[in-house]
Amino acid sequence: MDLIKRAWVEISIENLKYNFYKIKELLNENVKIMAVLKANGYNCGDVRIAKELTALDDEIQFAVSNVEEAIQIRKGGIENPILILSYTPPEYANLLLEYNITQTLVSFDYALQLEEVLQEEEQKLKIHIKLDTGMGRIGIRCFDENLDNAIAKITKICNNKTFQVTGCYTHIATFYENDQDSLEYSKLQFARFKKITDELLSKNNYLGILHCLNSAGTVNMPEMQLDMVRVGTLIYGALPEINNHRGTIFKPIVTIKCRIGKVSDVKKGDFIGYSRAFCADSDLKAAVLTIGYSDILRMGSGKGSVLINDVLCPVIGGVCMDQMVVDISQAGGVKAGDIAVVMGQSREKEIDFAAMAEFLKCGEEEVYCHITYRPTKIYV
Known part of the structure; x- marks a missing residue:
């Protein structure tokens, strides 16, 4: 049956490609892209968007909100790395292994829970370690009096045979604001992230890909690019102009x-x-x-x-x-x-x-x- 056009959404692949190449222009050499496909690719179709982007960059990585979204993309034929950005109940950890999905480590206690349910598994669970540098949500708090404790916990995680660490990241709270106080807080969070990751790396801990920039940060804070950027609204051309402090043009898809x-x-x-x-x-x-x-x-x-x-x-x-x-x-x-x-x-x-x-x-x-x-x- 032909598509019934009562109410419909036209999704421009041309604009999607334009936005991707605009993002590439902003990045330093060898900086990877992680495209965020949460909520069915911002309701644009996660599998289709993923296929279009992998055709442009076979090393692109993806991020989703939950294991159901990740499995849907895997079943759609996408083999690139997929990171779950939030909590997955430990009893579903076997699905993470089955579908080769990377899990965010939201806390040290969560690491212990995953270790317990996976102790009989020979396959290692791929993880990105999340650090709370001042957002106050998920992640291991890693600043002020918590720094030494965080280093000890993360070192244990890095040496735990249950896990294969493939990345480490934080989320910065104030990239969307343009006032001086917010800018200073962004710099403070970045400095906290750099301090602990530098310390961990100096102790021969492998942290994989380091990343902290979201869409607004990718446009506005190029000095914080590290190894990879996480872009959602930029891919879809949906970054508000007020948050685009450099005036780079992106096209709504x-x-x-x-x-x-x-x-x-x-x-x-x-x-x-x-x-x-x-x-x-x-x-x-x-x-x-x-x-x-x-x-x-x-x-x-x-x-x-x-x-x-x-x-x-x-x-x-x-x-x-x-x-x-x-x-x-x-x-x-x-x-x-x-x-x-x-x-x-x-x-x-x-x-x-x-x-x-x-x-x-x-x-x-x-x-x-x-x-x-x-x-x-x-x-x-």
Whole structure:
């Protein structure tokens, strides 16, 4: 059956490739890329994105949130290293071995738990050691009075026959901010990471690939590149401009479209939407669109518009589960079956991340995560 275009997401492979090569331009020689494929590749299709990227770089690595995501990518035919960035319950450690998945070591106690369940296994579990340098989430706290204790614990991990250490990393809390205090905190976290890793390496501990930069850090802090960078929003062209302090241009890979299901005349005083959400203060023309909040989560939380005939048409009457209504009075000849651009480029105009984030009442970097399974995904 042909793809049914009620509401759909167009994913630009050309823009994906453009973003990849832009990232490569930012990197020093021999610095590797780890592409983040969490949440089904930011709802762009993790397996397809992984295949496109491995065609560009056969040494690229991938990162996901959980073991289910990693297995899905493995079953899709991807053999490159896959790192789980968070906790996997120890009872599923056998799946990590079976599918050759690398696990983040979120704490020293977690290492002991994994060791216990894997003690009968001949195969070593590949791990990246996570260091908490000031983010306050997962990782072994490794600064202030905890430094010597952290070095002792990590040395034990490096010499533990259960594990094969292939990397060591931290996550920096303030890469997205541009004020001086945040910049100094980023530098402090990096200095903490360098201090402990230098100390560990001086004691002949093998740490594998060192990495600390996310998307914003990759653009803004080239001096912290180390061996690899972890890029998510950059790959998808979704890094907010406010966080792109160097002005490097990346291209969004997603355009969201839908059909017009009905065009009608609305008289002054007519109501539109649940709870009579909108009352027309003059005669107008309206179009019912075939998209709703079950296609894009939280759509309608804020004020929004769509593009029809390259004209911004405001949403009126709220957003329903499967439909919403827009004012097309200024859009010229519009008929049922025509296409509306909900996000992305029309002809001369665009609904960008900032506008869509306002519509969803979320951060710009969160927009792709609001796309549900329901809109058809089309690769162009």
